Amino acid sequence: MSLTPKQLDACVLVWLDEAREQILNAMQIPLQVSEKTNARDLVTNVDRSIEQFYVQKIQHLMPNAHIISEEGYGDHVESMDGDVWFIDPIDGTLNFVEQRAEFATMLALYHDGEPVCAWIMDVIQNEVIHGGPTLGVFENEQRLSKFENRGLAAGLIVVSGARLLSNQMCLPEIAQTALGFRVYGSAGISYMHVLQGRAIGYISKMKPWDYAPGVALAKTLGLSTSNIDGNALNMLISNSVVVSTPSAHEEIMRIEKQTNGV
Amino acid sequence: MSLTPKQLDACVLVWLDEAREQILNAMQIPLQVSEKTNARDLVTNVDRSIEQFYVQKIQHLMPNAHIISEEGYGDHVESMDGDVWFIDPIDGTLNFVEQRAEFATMLALYHDGEPVCAWIMDVIQNEVIHGGPTLGVFENEQRLSKFENRGLAAGLIVVSGARLLSNQMCLPEIAQTALGFRVYGSAGISYMHVLQGRAIGYISKMKPWDYAPGVALAKTLGLSTSNIDGNALNMLISNSVVVSTPSAHEEIMRIEKQTNGV
Numbered sequence: 001m002s003l004t005p006k007q008l009d010a011c012v013l014v015w016l017d018e019a020r021e022q023i024l025n026a027m028q029i030p031l032q033v034s035e036k037t038n039a040r041d042l043v044t045n046v047d048r049s050i051e052q053f054y055v056q057k058i059q060h061l062m063p064n065a066h067i068i069s070e071e072g073y074g075d076h077v078e079s080m081d082g083d084v085w086f087i088d089p090i091d092g093t094l095n096f097v098e099q100r101a102e103f104a105t106m107l108a109l110y111h112d113g114e115p116v117c118a119w120i121m122d123v124i125q126n127e128v129i130h131g132g133p134t135l136g137v138f139e140n141e142q143r144l145s146k147f148e149n150r151g152l153a154a155g156l157i158v159v160s161g162a163r164l165l166s167n168q169m170c171l172p173e174i175a176q177t178a179l180g181f182r183v184y185g186s187a188g189i190s191y192m193h194v195l196q197g198r199a200i201g202y203i204s205k206m207k208p209w210d211y212a213p214g215v216a217l218a219k220t221l222g223l224s225t226s227n228i229d230g231n232a233l234n235m236l237i238s239n240s241v242v243v244s245t246p247s248a249h250e251e252i253m254r255i256e257k258q259t260n261g262v
Numbered sequence: 263m264s265l266t267p268k269q270l271d272a273c274v275l276v277w278l279d280e281a282r283e284q285i286l287n288a289m290q291i292p293l294q295v296s297e298k299t300n301a302r303d304l305v306t307n308v309d310r311s312i313e314q315f316y317v318q319k320i321q322h323l324m325p326n327a328h329i330i331s332e333e334g335y336g337d338h339v340e341s342m343d344g345d346v347w348f349i350d351p352i353d354g355t356l357n358f359v360e361q362r363a364e365f366a367t368m369l370a371l372y373h374d375g376e377p378v379c380a381w382i383m384d385v386i387q388n389e390v391i392h393g394g395p396t397l398g399v400f401e402n403e404q405r406l407s408k409f410e411n412r413g414l415a416a417g418l419i420v421v422s423g424a425r426l427l428s429n430q431m432c433l434p435e436i437a438q439t440a441l442g443f444r445v446y447g448s449a450g451i452s453y454m455h456v457l458q459g460r461a462i463g464y465i466s467k468m469k470p471w472d473y474a475p476g477v478a479l480a481k482t483l484g485l486s487t488s489n490i491d492g493n494a495l496n497m498l499i500s501n502s503v504v505v506s507t508p509s510a511h512e513e514i515m516r517i518e519k520q521t522n523g524v
Contacts (some may be wrong), residue, residue, distance in 0.1 A: 039415070040442060094442055098418050099460040153301070156360050161443050165434060172427060180302060180356055181423050183445040198361040 003061075005117050005134045012107060015057050016121050016128055019050050019105055023090070023123050033097055040162075042093045047071050050089035050105060058085050065109075068236070070209045080113040080235055086212035092186025100124070104188025108213040110235065115216030120188045120195075129195050129217060137195060137220050147197045147221060151247040152178045155200030158190040159183060163205055169228045169240050170259045171203060174252055187214060194243060195221060201244025203228075203252070211241045224249035228256055265323075267379050267396045274369060277319050278383050278390055281312050281367050285352070285385050295359055302424075304355045309333050312351035316369060320347050327371075330498070332471045342375035342497055348474035354448025362386070366450025370475040372497065377478030382450045382457075391457050391479060399457060399482050409459045409483060413509040414440045417462030420452040421445060425467055431490045431502050432521045433465060436514055449476060456505060457483065463506025465490075465514070473503045486511035490518055 003011065023046055032045040051071045058067055062083055067074035069087035077084060085107065090096050092103035101124045108118035117132035129144070131137040137144045157175060161183040164171040175181035182199065184190050187206055191214030193199040201223075202214070212235060215225045227233055228240035230253045242252055265273065285308055294307040313333045320329055327345035329336035339346060347369065352358050354365035363386045370380035371394075379394035391406070393399040399406045419436060423445040426433040437443035444461065446452050449468055453476030455461040463485075464476070474497060477487045489495055490502035492515045504514055 094418070098441070099455070101460065156356070156447070161437070161445070165438055165443075175423070176427055179360070180447055181427075181445065182447055183423070183443065185418070185442060185444055193361070198363065 005132055008109070009117055009119075009130055009132075009135060011061065012117070012119055013128065013130065015054065016105065016107075016119060019053060019089075020121065020123050020126065022046075022053065023050060023105065027100060031097060040094060042097055043071060044090065044093060044097065046096070047090045047093060048073075051087055054087045054089065054107060058087075068208050068212075070207070077236065080110060082112065083116075084110045084235075086110070086209045088188070088209040088213070091188040091210060092184075095185045095189075102184060102189050103186050104192070106188050106209070106213040108216045110212065110216070113235065115219055118213040118216035120192055120213050120217065122189060122192060127192070129192055131220060132216060133220050137217050139196065144195060144221065145197070147200075147223065147245060149245045149247050150200050151245075152200065152251045154179060155245070155248065156180045156182055156193075156198070157244070157248070158193055158199045158202040160204035160206075161185065163203075168205065169203060170252075170255050173255050173259060174203065177251065177255065178248075187211060190214075191218070191243065194218065194223065200248045201242065201252070203240075203242050203244075205238060205240045207238050208235055211239065211243075214243060215241065218243045222246075226253075230256075267394055270371070271379055271381075271392055271394070271397060273323065274379070274381055275390065275392065277316065278367065278369075278381060281315060281351075282383065282385050282388065284308075284312060284315065285367065289362060293359060302356060304359055305333060306352065306355060306359065308358070309352045309355060310335075312367060313349055316349045316351065320349075330470050330474075332469070339498065342372060344374065345378075346372045346497075348372070348471045350450070350471040350475070353450040353472060354446075357447045357451075364446060364451050365448050366454070368450050368471070368475040370478045372474065372478070375497065377481055380475040380478035382454055382475050382479065384451060384454060389454070391454055393482060394478060395482050399479050401458065406457060406483065407459070409462075409485065409507060411507045411509050412462050413507075414462065414513045416441060417507070417510065418442045418444055418455075418460070419506070419510070420455055420461045420464040422466035422468075423447065425465075430467065431465060432514075432517050435517050435521060436465065439513065439517065440510075449473060452476075453479070453505065456480065456485065462510045463504065463514070465502075465504050465506075467500060467502045469500050470497055473501065473505075476505060477503065480505045484508075488515075490514075492518075
């Protein structure tokens with residue numbers, strides 16, 4: 001059985017609604033929170049149960065697909081050949097725990113390294129940005145319009161707060177050049193700002209499940225995507241990821257090259 | 263005629279609903295945007311018309327009150343004696359223009375320098391945090407519960423992006439000590455995060471209309487408020503304002519003193 005992207009999109013939107021219900025119900029009782037690498041890198045019972053939910057759904061729908069996922073219920077994937085899913089059950093777990101808001105649940109499907117379809121849901125706002133190359137990009141039922149190709153000085157840039165503070169990826173210079181910068185603490189929420197045209201770009205260093213959905217949707221809209229050196233992303237490893245308007249992308253690459261004396 | 267705080271609160275909530283309607287209607291047609299001091303300091307036709315709307319309402323309701331306001335339709339106020347209103351018609355004008363979201367409309371009334379009542383409305387979300395010392399603090403109709411007195415390492419701090427980048431008020435050290443930091447680009451939206459218990463504090467350098475409403479509501483909830491030196495705020499001038507849990511406030515003052523070698 002092979003689904004069209006449209007059928008697949010409709011199917012996953014139902015999974016997201018179910019996941020959202022489960023997340024909201026789980027928030028009614030105390031969360032079980034544990035630290036992964038440190039106090040800023042958390043995992044909860046909800047991250048785990050939602051990932052398991054998605055893994056089961058995917059394995060039932062596409063038994064031959066490979067799964068790259070945050071909490072370890074996926075596969076050890078060493079190639080982007082064939083169908084590869086990315087799962088981030090709760091993106092922005094610190095916001096989830098501290099704010100009970102401003103977090104996302106995200107999925108993406110790539111085939112032979114190219115995006116097929118992706119989904120980013122702001123769980124509390126009940127907004128989902130979804131689509132892919134053959135479908136276009138939608139916010140709920142509404143098609144997202146083409147972005148304006150603005151440069152850094154003409155728009156807001158979203159960055160990783162931790163990377164900015166530790167002076168990585170020229171983020172202080174880039175933030176200073178932009179009209180303004182924002183820090184939201186969730187890749188999904190940050191990508192939503194860019195896809196909606198509210199920000200001209202987002203820069204952070206992230207794991208594949210953090211960026212695969214946002215990169216898929218951004219590519220579909222014609223935004224530029226690369227690592228901080230301007231090279232294509234290796235979707236199997238952590239990357240310093242730049243997603244922005246083409247104009248801002250050029251400027252970011254120029255700042256990067258100047259600062260590193262290339 | 264003298265209104266009780268409860269009557270006043272009910273009255274101003276009606277103004278806010280009217281202001282919100284006007285703002286949403288004005289967003290349907292192109293904004294007239296001008297720069298004040300630079301490209302990051304904007305004013306729109308909506309800032310002006312909403313301020314005039316509030317000034318008229320206040321002058322009708324309390325003709326002897328003084329008004330401190332952002333766009334110049336208020337008074338030249340040189341004392342906090344008697345009734346003093348603060349108006350910020352659109353707080354976060356850059357977000358208003360760029361994002362069409364994440365901005366606030368805010369008011370506060372002080373009497374002889376003490377808060378009487380204040381209002382911060384997230385216009386797009388249609389959420390208003392309001393109240394004062396005799397009423398308590400409410401988010402729409404729901405009373406906000408007492409915050410947990412957490413320290414810096416146990417919570418998120420919201421800061422001014424521009425002040426962080428230019429290394430003011432020890433913001434890099436404070437942000438590094440906190441569990442995480444966020445930048446939202448609107449004082450009103452930032453204060454809402456603190457009042458809701460989603461962040462443990464907010465630090466920025468601001469004009470009186472930017473901080474008077476947030477400080478009034480924070481004081482009512484028992485949060486600590488001061489300038490960055492730990493002194494009481496002079497409500498008639500710009501201040502480096504710290505609003506946080508008492509524990510975080512102590513730590514912020516300690517970092518400030520250590521860094522400045524006091």
